[in-house]
Amino acid sequence: MxxxxxxxxxxxxxxxxxxxxxxxxxxxxxxxxxxxxxxxxxxxxxxxxxxxxVLFGGQDELAEVLTGGIAGAPEQAEPMAAVEAALVAVGGWFTEEQREYGSQRQAVIGSNLELRERAALKMAGFAVAMKDALHRRGVPELAAVVAAELGVLAFERAYGTWLETAGDWSEVARRSVAEVRAAAAELG
Amino acid sequence: MxxxxxxxxxxxxxxxxxxxxxxxxxxxxxxxxxxxxxxxxxxxxxxxxxxxxVLFGGQDELAEVLTGGIAGAPEQAEPMAAVEAALVAVGGWFTEEQREYGSQRQAVIGSNLELRERAALKMAGFAVAMKDALHRRGVPELAAVVAAELGVLAFERAYGTWLETAGDWSEVARRSVAEVRAAAAELG
Structure with missing residues (x-):
């Protein structure tokens, strides 16, 4: 070997x-x-x-791409448009190979408390990364926190949809952000 | 002894x-x-x-009180009003003794990765509990998920404020929900 x-x-x-x-x-x-x-x-x-x-590698790189997506959004983009840009930016991650492993990976994580804890912190880490990136664009603190939380929620939902439907990631991500955003607007 | x-x-x-x-x-x-x-x-x-x-005891009971707060909100209450009722309902938890320990507890958790993971899952658990309770009131799935996430965010912020300012929990919680709700509306 x-x-x-x-x-x-x-x-x-x-x-x-x-x-x-x-x-x-x-x-x-x-x-x-x-x-x-x-x-x-x-x-x-x-x-x-x-x-x-093996289950959680690449988290820092993913957070960096999300951050880069927000930083690189057009200057006049609103917070949720910047969040959408972040989600679209991670599209390179979502290969056919990732999709093949994704459901199995989620089942393994779901069946183990320690792994669920780890996964929850991973998502919280993405929220902090996006919040900081939004804040650096001049978005006020609370708006940045809320937009980042909505972004993580949209991310998780898009990921689930993408695993199930094998759709185009960018399309799935954009739709997910639009749905979450509309729901937030209606609640507000 | x-x-x-x-x-x-x-x-x-x-x-x-x-x-x-x-x-x-x-x-x-x-x-x-x-x-x-x-x-x-x-x-x-x-x-x-x-x-x-010692750091995380009482989580299930707290989730139950949140759930009960949502279930017990007036029938015509909107989702975020029910979330507000949930946060106000846990007021009994926030005694002077809790406040005395709270900051020290948060510092201990913040300094340890395993404990941060545990804390992240705790918050995710509260979100699921509130989402399910909202769903049982007839709130559509996505609206319930978003309202629950906003509720957890409002909860975390209210808790931080309460530790710092020693204000009345109900007042702090109501203000926090109102702020998060307004921010979400503006983003949507």
Whole structure:
């Protein structure tokens, strides 16, 4: 088995998700994931810090892309238009491969309290990142907080729809933001 | 030391928060908390399942009171008015004693990743509880989700204000809901 494993990450994700689904997250060791993937433990650790990172890796990069989407929105864009730009900007993340893993990943997370806690903090982290980015555009604090929360909600809903329907991410994301925004307007 | 310790819970909370602040949450054992409180370990375990529960106990009861507040709002109340009723309903929770511990508790949670994850899931749990209660009142799904998210946001902000200013909870909560609601309306 060579050091150069071009598809190692993908094989590790596949193996990890299958094992987590079959025998539970808590009962799965890194050594088993590596073995199932036909790789060594040290190859695993070149790609992931631990088994949890297989499920949550890339969070900081995703937050950066969201932030960049808001920063790069036209100067005159309203807060929710900037939020929409953030969601559209992460479209590159949502590949066919991601979609294939997505539902299985969500089922694994849903079945484990520790992972649900981790996922909740991840979403809270996205909200803070978007809020800060909005604030840097001059959006007042409260409006930035509310817009960011609505953005995370729209993101979660868009992600669920995208997993189910395999639609175009940008379209799904835009529709989700529009729906959440309309609902917020009606409540206000 | 008798089995009957009328103020045991309060002494355990006090001891736990002091130890968590002094030496960190991870470095604090249940035995130390009990010792600091002048109680036995078995007394600790009569009150709390583990040291984490000292920080997060009462979550289910709080969710129930929020739910009850929404269910008990006047039939014709709009979703955000029902959310306001939920926040006001938890006022009984916010005693002077709670306020005394609140800031220290928040600092302990803020300094520990595992506790921040737990806190994020707690808030997500409140959102689900409020959403379900709104849905049972006939509020359409998306409106219920958005109203519940805005409600949690208003709750968190009200709690922060209440810790800082020692104002009347009902007043603080009502103002917070009104502010968040106005911000959402403006974004929509």
């Amino acid at each position: 060579g050091r150069w494993e071009p598809d190692a990450r993908q094989r590790l994700v596949r193996a990890a998700l299958d094992l987590f689904s079959e025998q539970g997250y808590d009962n799965t060791a890194v050594a088993q994931i590596a073995e199932r993937a036909g790789l060594t433990k040290s190859t695993f650790f070149r790609h992931y810090r631990d088994k949890r990172e | 008798g089995r009957w310790e009328p103020d045991a819970r309060q002494r355990l909370v006090r001891a736990a928060l002091d130890l968590f602040s002094e030496q960190g949450y991870d470095n604090t054992a249940v035995a130390q908390i009990a010792e600091r409180a002048g109680l036995t370990k078995s007394t600790f375990f009569r009150h709390y399942r583990d040291k984490r529960e």
